[in-house]
Amino acid sequence: xxxxxxxxxxxxxxxxxxxxxxxxxxxxxxxxxxxxxxxxxxxxxxxxxxxxxxxxxxxxxxxxxxxxxxxxxxxxxxxxxxxxxxxxxxxxxxxxxxxxxxxxxxxxxxxxxxxxxxxxxxxxxxxxxxxxxxxxxxxxxxxxxxxxxxxxxxxxxxxxxxxxxxxxxxxxxxxxxxxxxxxxxxxxxxxxxxxxxxxxxxxxxxxxxxxxxxxxxxxxxxxxxxxxxxxxxxxxxxxxxxxxxxxxxxxxxxxxxxxxxxxxxxxxxxxxxxxxxxxxxxxxxxxxxxxxxxxxxxxxxxxxxxxxxxxxxxxxxxxxxxxxxxxxxxxxxxxxxxxxxxxxxxxxxxxxxxxxxxxxxxxxxxxxxxxx
Numbered sequence: 001x002x003x004x005x006x007x008x009x010x011x012x013x014x015x016x017x018x019x020x021x022x023x024x025x026x027x028x029x030x031x032x033x034x035x036x037x038x039x040x041x042x043x044x045x046x047x048x049x050x051x052x053x054x055x056x057x058x059x060x061x062x063x064x065x066x067x068x069x070x071x072x073x074x075x076x077x078x079x080x081x082x083x084x085x086x087x088x089x090x091x092x093x094x095x096x097x098x099x100x101x102x103x104x105x106x107x108x109x110x111x112x113x114x115x116x117x118x119x120x121x122x123x124x125x126x127x128x129x130x131x132x133x134x135x136x137x138x139x140x141x142x143x144x145x146x147x148x149x150x151x152x153x154x155x156x157x158x159x160x161x162x163x164x165x166x167x168x169x170x171x172x173x174x175x176x177x178x179x180x181x182x183x184x185x186x187x188x189x190x191x192x193x194x195x196x197x198x199x200x201x202x203x204x205x206x207x208x209x210x211x212x213x214x215x216x217x218x219x220x221x222x223x224x225x226x227x228x229x230x231x232x233x234x235x236x237x238x239x240x241x242x243x244x245x246x247x248x249x250x251x252x253x254x255x256x257x258x259x260x261x262x263x264x265x266x267x268x269x270x271x272x273x274x275x276x277x278x279x280x281x282x283x284x285x286x287x288x289x290x291x292x293x294x295x296x297x298x299x300x301x302x303x304x305x306x307x308x309x310x311x312x313x314x315x316x317x318x319x320x321x322x323x324x325x326x327x328x329x330x331x332x333x334x335x336x337x338x339x340x341x342x343x344x345x346x347x348x349x350x351x352x353x354x355x356x357x358x359x360x361x362x363x364x365x366x367x368x369x370x371x372x
Contacts, residue, residue, distance in 0.1 A: 094142055095135050096123070105146055108153035112191070114182030144196075151195040155211055156183070165215060168222035172260070174251030203262055213265075220264035224271060225252070234275065237282050241313045276336065280329050281321050283339035285309060291343055296350040301328070 099106040099117060110117055113134075115127040123131065134140060159166040160179045170177055173194075175187045183191070199208040228235040229248045239246055242263075244256045252260075263269065288297050288309055301307040305326055307317045324330040331337050337345075356362055 093131055093135065095131055095145070098142060098146055102146075105149055108149045111153045112149070112156060112183060112188055148192055148195050151209065151211065152188075152191045155195055155214075156191055158211065158215060165218060168218045171222045172218070172225060172252060172257055204266075207258075207261070207265075217261055217265045220269065220271065221257075221260040224264055224274070225260055227271070227275065234278065237278055241278065241281060241318050242315065243313070277322055277329070280336065280339055280342075281318065284321075284329060284342050287339045287343040288346075291347060293347050293350050296354075297343070297346045300346060300350060300353075 096117070099109050100119060103119065106117060106119065109115065113130050115123070115130055117123045117127050117131070122128070134145070156177075159169050159177060163179065166177060166179065169175065173190050175190050177183065177187050194214065195209050197207055197209045199206050225246070228238055228246055232248065235246060235248065238244065242259050244259050246252065246256050263274065264271075288294055288301075291297055298309045301309065305317075305320045305328060307320050307328070320326055321328050324334045327337075329337050329339075329342055331341075356365060359365065
Protein backbone atom coordinates (compact mmCIF):
# COMPACT_ATOMS: atom_id res chain seq x y z
CA UNK A 1 0.00 0.00 0.00
CA UNK A 2 2.66 2.44 0.88
CA UNK A 3 4.45 1.63 -2.29
CA UNK A 4 1.26 2.57 -4.29
CA UNK A 5 0.84 5.91 -2.45
CA UNK A 6 4.44 6.79 -3.07
CA UNK A 7 4.02 5.96 -6.76
CA UNK A 8 0.93 8.21 -7.02
CA UNK A 9 2.78 11.08 -5.40
CA UNK A 10 5.67 10.62 -7.83
CA UNK A 11 3.31 10.80 -10.83
CA UNK A 12 1.70 13.99 -9.56
CA UNK A 13 5.10 15.48 -9.06
CA UNK A 14 6.19 14.65 -12.56
CA UNK A 15 3.02 16.18 -14.11
CA UNK A 16 3.56 19.39 -12.15
CA UNK A 17 7.12 19.61 -13.37
CA UNK A 18 5.97 19.14 -17.01
CA UNK A 19 3.22 21.73 -16.65
CA UNK A 20 5.63 24.30 -15.26
CA UNK A 21 8.03 23.69 -18.18
CA UNK A 22 5.40 24.23 -20.99
CA UNK A 23 5.22 27.82 -22.36
CA UNK A 24 2.11 29.80 -21.58
CA UNK A 25 1.30 30.20 -25.29
CA UNK A 26 0.73 26.45 -25.56
CA UNK A 27 -2.05 26.58 -23.06
CA UNK A 28 -3.78 29.32 -25.04
CA UNK A 29 -4.30 26.86 -27.95
CA UNK A 30 -6.16 24.39 -25.77
CA UNK A 31 -9.96 24.83 -26.13
CA UNK A 32 -11.63 25.88 -22.92
CA UNK A 33 -14.78 23.97 -23.70
CA UNK A 34 -15.99 20.99 -25.80
CA UNK A 35 -18.09 21.53 -29.03
CA UNK A 36 -21.81 21.90 -28.43
CA UNK A 37 -24.13 19.13 -29.69
CA UNK A 38 -25.66 21.36 -32.45
CA UNK A 39 -22.26 22.20 -33.80
CA UNK A 40 -21.30 18.53 -33.88
CA UNK A 41 -24.49 17.68 -35.77
CA UNK A 42 -23.93 20.38 -38.38
CA UNK A 43 -20.33 19.20 -38.93
CA UNK A 44 -21.44 15.63 -39.40
CA UNK A 45 -24.17 16.71 -41.85
CA UNK A 46 -21.62 18.66 -43.89
CA UNK A 47 -19.34 15.63 -44.03
CA UNK A 48 -22.21 13.42 -45.17
CA UNK A 49 -23.24 15.89 -47.88
CA UNK A 50 -19.66 16.14 -49.17
CA UNK A 51 -19.47 12.35 -49.34
CA UNK A 52 -22.79 12.17 -51.19
CA UNK A 53 -21.56 14.75 -53.74
CA UNK A 54 -18.43 12.70 -54.38
CA UNK A 55 -20.47 9.54 -54.82
CA UNK A 56 -22.78 11.34 -57.28
CA UNK A 57 -19.82 12.56 -59.38
CA UNK A 58 -18.35 9.05 -59.38
CA UNK A 59 -21.65 7.59 -60.57
CA UNK A 60 -21.80 10.19 -63.39
CA UNK A 61 -18.28 9.27 -64.54
CA UNK A 62 -19.13 5.58 -64.55
CA UNK A 63 -22.24 6.30 -66.64
CA UNK A 64 -20.21 8.27 -69.21
CA UNK A 65 -17.60 5.50 -69.34
CA UNK A 66 -20.31 2.93 -70.09
CA UNK A 67 -21.74 5.13 -72.88
CA UNK A 68 -18.30 5.51 -74.52
CA UNK A 69 -17.60 1.79 -74.34
CA UNK A 70 -20.94 1.04 -76.00
CA UNK A 71 -20.16 3.59 -78.75
CA UNK A 72 -16.77 2.03 -79.55
CA UNK A 73 -18.26 -1.44 -79.64
CA UNK A 74 -20.69 -0.31 -82.34
CA UNK A 75 -18.25 1.70 -84.49
CA UNK A 76 -14.91 -0.11 -84.19
CA UNK A 77 -13.97 -2.58 -87.00
CA UNK A 78 -13.70 -6.20 -86.09
CA UNK A 79 -10.10 -7.52 -86.13
CA UNK A 80 -10.82 -9.91 -88.99
CA UNK A 81 -12.81 -7.49 -91.17
CA UNK A 82 -9.80 -6.72 -93.40
CA UNK A 83 -8.99 -10.37 -93.82
CA UNK A 84 -12.56 -11.20 -94.75
CA UNK A 85 -12.72 -8.29 -97.16
CA UNK A 86 -9.45 -9.35 -98.82
CA UNK A 87 -10.72 -12.86 -99.30
CA UNK A 88 -13.94 -11.66 -100.94
CA UNK A 89 -12.14 -9.24 -103.26
CA UNK A 90 -9.53 -11.82 -104.22
CA UNK A 91 -12.21 -14.25 -105.37
CA UNK A 92 -13.72 -11.50 -107.52
CA UNK A 93 -10.38 -10.62 -109.19
CA UNK A 94 -10.29 -11.49 -112.92
CA UNK A 95 -6.50 -11.52 -112.81
CA UNK A 96 -6.38 -13.91 -109.87
CA UNK A 97 -8.87 -16.16 -111.63
CA UNK A 98 -6.70 -16.16 -114.76
CA UNK A 99 -3.53 -16.89 -112.77
CA UNK A 100 -5.00 -19.70 -110.73
CA UNK A 101 -6.53 -21.17 -113.86
CA UNK A 102 -3.14 -21.46 -115.61
CA UNK A 103 -0.11 -22.74 -113.74
CA UNK A 104 2.35 -21.25 -116.26
CA UNK A 105 0.83 -17.81 -115.83
CA UNK A 106 0.84 -18.19 -112.06
CA UNK A 107 4.51 -19.19 -111.98
CA UNK A 108 5.42 -16.32 -114.31
CA UNK A 109 3.56 -13.83 -112.13
CA UNK A 110 5.18 -15.04 -108.92
CA UNK A 111 8.59 -14.98 -110.63
CA UNK A 112 8.26 -11.38 -111.82
CA UNK A 113 6.45 -9.88 -108.82
CA UNK A 114 8.16 -11.81 -106.02
CA UNK A 115 4.80 -13.12 -104.81
CA UNK A 116 3.64 -16.50 -103.55
CA UNK A 117 0.09 -16.56 -104.88
CA UNK A 118 -1.26 -20.08 -104.27
CA UNK A 119 -2.73 -22.38 -106.89
CA UNK A 120 -6.03 -22.33 -105.00
CA UNK A 121 -7.51 -20.22 -102.25
CA UNK A 122 -6.94 -16.61 -101.31
CA UNK A 123 -3.50 -14.99 -101.44
CA UNK A 124 -2.08 -13.28 -98.38
CA UNK A 125 -2.71 -9.60 -97.82
CA UNK A 126 0.60 -8.49 -99.40
CA UNK A 127 0.11 -10.56 -102.56
CA UNK A 128 -3.50 -9.44 -102.82
CA UNK A 129 -2.31 -5.83 -102.66
CA UNK A 130 0.11 -6.47 -105.54
CA UNK A 131 -2.65 -8.04 -107.66
CA UNK A 132 -4.92 -5.08 -106.88
CA UNK A 133 -2.16 -2.62 -107.88
CA UNK A 134 -1.67 -4.38 -111.23
CA UNK A 135 -5.40 -4.40 -111.97
CA UNK A 136 -5.70 -0.82 -110.75
CA UNK A 137 -3.34 0.51 -113.43
CA UNK A 138 -5.48 2.64 -115.79
CA UNK A 139 -3.71 1.01 -118.76
CA UNK A 140 -4.24 -2.54 -117.52
CA UNK A 141 -5.69 -4.97 -120.03
CA UNK A 142 -6.06 -8.55 -118.89
CA UNK A 143 -5.54 -10.08 -122.34
CA UNK A 144 -2.47 -7.99 -123.14
CA UNK A 145 -1.01 -8.58 -119.68
CA UNK A 146 -1.43 -12.34 -119.71
CA UNK A 147 0.05 -12.52 -123.21
CA UNK A 148 3.14 -10.58 -122.12
CA UNK A 149 3.55 -12.37 -118.79
CA UNK A 150 5.21 -15.63 -120.03
CA UNK A 151 7.49 -13.77 -122.47
CA UNK A 152 8.61 -11.32 -119.80
CA UNK A 153 9.25 -14.06 -117.25
CA UNK A 154 11.24 -16.02 -119.84
CA UNK A 155 13.41 -12.99 -120.64
CA UNK A 156 13.96 -12.39 -116.93
CA UNK A 157 15.09 -15.99 -116.46
CA UNK A 158 17.41 -15.81 -119.48
CA UNK A 159 19.09 -12.71 -118.05
CA UNK A 160 19.40 -14.12 -114.54
CA UNK A 161 20.99 -17.28 -115.87
CA UNK A 162 23.58 -15.49 -118.02
CA UNK A 163 25.73 -12.88 -116.22
CA UNK A 164 27.07 -11.46 -119.50
CA UNK A 165 23.61 -10.89 -120.97
CA UNK A 166 22.42 -9.44 -117.66
CA UNK A 167 25.32 -6.97 -117.67
CA UNK A 168 24.57 -5.94 -121.27
CA UNK A 169 20.90 -5.41 -120.44
CA UNK A 170 21.61 -3.28 -117.39
CA UNK A 171 24.14 -1.29 -119.44
CA UNK A 172 21.65 -0.44 -122.19
CA UNK A 173 18.48 -0.05 -120.14
CA UNK A 174 19.86 1.60 -117.02
CA UNK A 175 18.42 -1.15 -114.84
CA UNK A 176 19.80 -2.79 -111.71
CA UNK A 177 18.55 -6.34 -112.20
CA UNK A 178 20.45 -8.95 -110.23
CA UNK A 179 20.53 -12.73 -110.55
CA UNK A 180 18.83 -13.20 -107.18
CA UNK A 181 16.21 -11.30 -105.24
CA UNK A 182 13.10 -9.47 -106.39
CA UNK A 183 12.71 -7.00 -109.23
CA UNK A 184 12.13 -3.33 -108.53
CA UNK A 185 9.03 -1.79 -110.09
CA UNK A 186 11.16 0.15 -112.61
CA UNK A 187 13.20 -2.89 -113.64
CA UNK A 188 10.06 -4.99 -114.05
CA UNK A 189 8.48 -2.27 -116.20
CA UNK A 190 11.60 -2.24 -118.38
CA UNK A 191 11.23 -5.97 -119.06
CA UNK A 192 7.54 -5.61 -119.91
CA UNK A 193 8.31 -2.67 -122.21
CA UNK A 194 10.88 -4.75 -124.10
CA UNK A 195 8.66 -7.80 -124.56
CA UNK A 196 5.78 -5.56 -125.63
CA UNK A 197 7.77 -3.94 -128.45
CA UNK A 198 5.94 -3.85 -131.78
CA UNK A 199 7.44 -3.56 -135.26
CA UNK A 200 8.17 -0.11 -136.65
CA UNK A 201 7.10 -0.14 -140.29
CA UNK A 202 9.27 2.92 -140.99
CA UNK A 203 12.48 0.91 -140.62
CA UNK A 204 13.82 -2.04 -142.63
CA UNK A 205 14.42 -3.99 -139.41
CA UNK A 206 11.62 -5.93 -137.74
CA UNK A 207 11.58 -4.66 -134.17
CA UNK A 208 8.69 -6.86 -132.98
CA UNK A 209 9.95 -8.65 -129.88
CA UNK A 210 11.49 -12.06 -130.34
CA UNK A 211 13.58 -13.42 -127.49
CA UNK A 212 16.14 -15.18 -129.65
CA UNK A 213 16.67 -12.14 -131.88
CA UNK A 214 16.71 -9.74 -128.96
CA UNK A 215 19.31 -11.70 -127.01
CA UNK A 216 21.50 -12.08 -130.11
CA UNK A 217 21.51 -8.32 -130.77
CA UNK A 218 21.82 -7.32 -127.10
CA UNK A 219 25.62 -7.87 -126.83
CA UNK A 220 26.25 -6.08 -130.15
CA UNK A 221 24.24 -3.02 -129.13
CA UNK A 222 25.92 -2.93 -125.72
CA UNK A 223 29.39 -3.22 -127.29
CA UNK A 224 28.72 -0.38 -129.74
CA UNK A 225 27.39 1.75 -126.90
CA UNK A 226 30.58 1.15 -124.91
CA UNK A 227 32.78 2.06 -127.88
CA UNK A 228 30.91 5.31 -128.40
CA UNK A 229 31.07 6.25 -124.72
CA UNK A 230 34.82 5.60 -124.67
CA UNK A 231 35.60 7.89 -127.65
CA UNK A 232 34.20 11.41 -127.53
CA UNK A 233 35.07 12.14 -131.19
CA UNK A 234 33.38 9.02 -132.52
CA UNK A 235 30.42 9.67 -130.21
CA UNK A 236 30.02 13.22 -131.56
CA UNK A 237 30.20 11.96 -135.15
CA UNK A 238 27.66 9.23 -134.44
CA UNK A 239 25.23 11.67 -132.81
CA UNK A 240 25.53 14.06 -135.74
CA UNK A 241 24.99 11.37 -138.36
CA UNK A 242 22.16 9.51 -136.64
CA UNK A 243 20.42 12.37 -134.86
CA UNK A 244 20.99 10.88 -131.43
CA UNK A 245 21.96 12.51 -128.14
CA UNK A 246 23.97 9.75 -126.50
CA UNK A 247 26.19 10.90 -123.63
CA UNK A 248 29.34 9.33 -122.21
CA UNK A 249 27.57 9.05 -118.86
CA UNK A 250 24.02 8.56 -117.68
CA UNK A 251 21.27 6.42 -119.16
CA UNK A 252 20.10 6.10 -122.75
CA UNK A 253 16.81 7.55 -123.91
CA UNK A 254 14.38 5.15 -125.54
CA UNK A 255 15.01 6.78 -128.93
CA UNK A 256 18.80 6.53 -128.63
CA UNK A 257 18.60 2.92 -127.51
CA UNK A 258 16.33 2.13 -130.46
CA UNK A 259 18.92 3.65 -132.82
CA UNK A 260 21.60 1.31 -131.45
CA UNK A 261 19.35 -1.72 -131.82
CA UNK A 262 18.29 -0.71 -135.34
CA UNK A 263 21.92 -0.45 -136.44
CA UNK A 264 23.21 -3.60 -134.77
CA UNK A 265 20.06 -5.54 -135.68
CA UNK A 266 20.99 -5.51 -139.36
CA UNK A 267 21.99 -9.03 -140.37
CA UNK A 268 25.07 -7.66 -142.17
CA UNK A 269 26.25 -5.62 -139.16
CA UNK A 270 29.88 -5.96 -138.14
CA UNK A 271 31.13 -3.48 -135.55
CA UNK A 272 34.53 -2.80 -137.12
CA UNK A 273 33.01 -2.30 -140.57
CA UNK A 274 30.34 0.00 -139.19
CA UNK A 275 32.81 2.19 -137.32
CA UNK A 276 34.97 2.33 -140.44
CA UNK A 277 31.93 3.42 -142.43
CA UNK A 278 31.15 6.21 -139.94
CA UNK A 279 34.70 7.48 -140.28
CA UNK A 280 34.54 7.40 -144.11
CA UNK A 281 31.30 9.41 -144.09
CA UNK A 282 32.88 12.02 -141.84
CA UNK A 283 36.02 12.13 -144.00
CA UNK A 284 33.94 12.37 -147.18
CA UNK A 285 31.93 15.26 -145.75
CA UNK A 286 35.16 17.07 -144.87
CA UNK A 287 36.56 16.39 -148.37
CA UNK A 288 33.44 17.79 -150.03
CA UNK A 289 33.63 20.94 -147.92
CA UNK A 290 37.30 21.35 -148.88
CA UNK A 291 36.69 20.76 -152.61
CA UNK A 292 36.95 23.60 -155.10
CA UNK A 293 33.81 22.15 -156.66
CA UNK A 294 31.93 21.90 -153.35
CA UNK A 295 28.64 23.43 -154.48
CA UNK A 296 28.55 21.39 -157.68
CA UNK A 297 29.33 18.13 -155.84
CA UNK A 298 26.66 18.83 -153.17
CA UNK A 299 24.10 19.55 -155.87
CA UNK A 300 25.06 16.35 -157.69
CA UNK A 301 24.74 14.23 -154.53
CA UNK A 302 21.35 15.76 -153.73
CA UNK A 303 20.08 15.24 -157.26
CA UNK A 304 21.35 11.71 -157.70
CA UNK A 305 21.02 10.21 -154.21
CA UNK A 306 18.87 12.58 -152.15
CA UNK A 307 21.86 13.41 -149.93
CA UNK A 308 21.95 17.09 -148.97
CA UNK A 309 25.15 18.04 -147.21
CA UNK A 310 23.91 21.58 -146.64
CA UNK A 311 21.66 20.55 -143.73
CA UNK A 312 21.57 18.02 -140.90
CA UNK A 313 21.96 14.36 -141.73
CA UNK A 314 18.90 12.15 -141.90
CA UNK A 315 18.76 8.38 -141.42
CA UNK A 316 17.81 8.04 -145.10
CA UNK A 317 20.88 10.00 -146.20
CA UNK A 318 23.19 7.91 -144.05
CA UNK A 319 21.58 4.77 -145.46
CA UNK A 320 22.22 6.08 -148.97
CA UNK A 321 25.86 6.65 -148.12
CA UNK A 322 26.09 3.07 -146.93
CA UNK A 323 24.28 1.53 -149.90
CA UNK A 324 26.83 -0.42 -152.00
CA UNK A 325 24.53 -0.18 -155.00
CA UNK A 326 24.77 3.62 -154.98
CA UNK A 327 28.56 3.57 -155.12
CA UNK A 328 29.12 6.71 -153.09
CA UNK A 329 31.52 5.12 -150.66
CA UNK A 330 31.76 1.75 -152.35
CA UNK A 331 33.58 0.58 -155.43
CA UNK A 332 31.96 -1.35 -158.23
CA UNK A 333 32.99 -4.66 -156.66
CA UNK A 334 31.38 -3.68 -153.34
CA UNK A 335 34.58 -2.97 -151.43
CA UNK A 336 34.99 0.23 -149.45
CA UNK A 337 36.04 3.40 -151.24
CA UNK A 338 38.04 6.00 -149.31
CA UNK A 339 36.74 9.54 -148.95
CA UNK A 340 39.54 10.84 -151.19
CA UNK A 341 38.70 8.34 -153.92
CA UNK A 342 35.02 9.23 -153.62
CA UNK A 343 35.46 13.00 -153.87
CA UNK A 344 37.85 12.58 -156.82
CA UNK A 345 35.23 10.48 -158.60
CA UNK A 346 32.44 13.02 -158.08
CA UNK A 347 34.68 15.90 -159.13
CA UNK A 348 35.30 14.05 -162.36
CA UNK A 349 31.54 13.59 -162.80
CA UNK A 350 31.07 17.33 -162.29
CA UNK A 351 33.80 18.08 -164.82
CA UNK A 352 32.19 15.68 -167.29
CA UNK A 353 28.78 17.26 -166.89
CA UNK A 354 30.19 20.74 -167.31
CA UNK A 355 31.98 19.63 -170.47
CA UNK A 356 28.82 17.94 -171.73
CA UNK A 357 26.73 21.03 -171.12
CA UNK A 358 29.28 23.05 -173.10
CA UNK A 359 29.44 20.57 -176.00
CA UNK A 360 27.77 21.32 -179.29
CA UNK A 361 26.90 17.64 -179.50
CA UNK A 362 25.23 17.39 -176.10
CA UNK A 363 21.91 16.20 -177.55
CA UNK A 364 23.51 13.40 -179.47
CA UNK A 365 25.58 12.31 -176.46
CA UNK A 366 22.51 12.30 -174.19
CA UNK A 367 20.69 10.16 -176.74
CA UNK A 368 23.54 7.65 -176.68
CA UNK A 369 23.35 7.30 -172.88
CA UNK A 370 19.56 7.09 -172.86
CA UNK A 371 19.65 4.32 -175.43
CA UNK A 372 22.41 2.40 -173.70
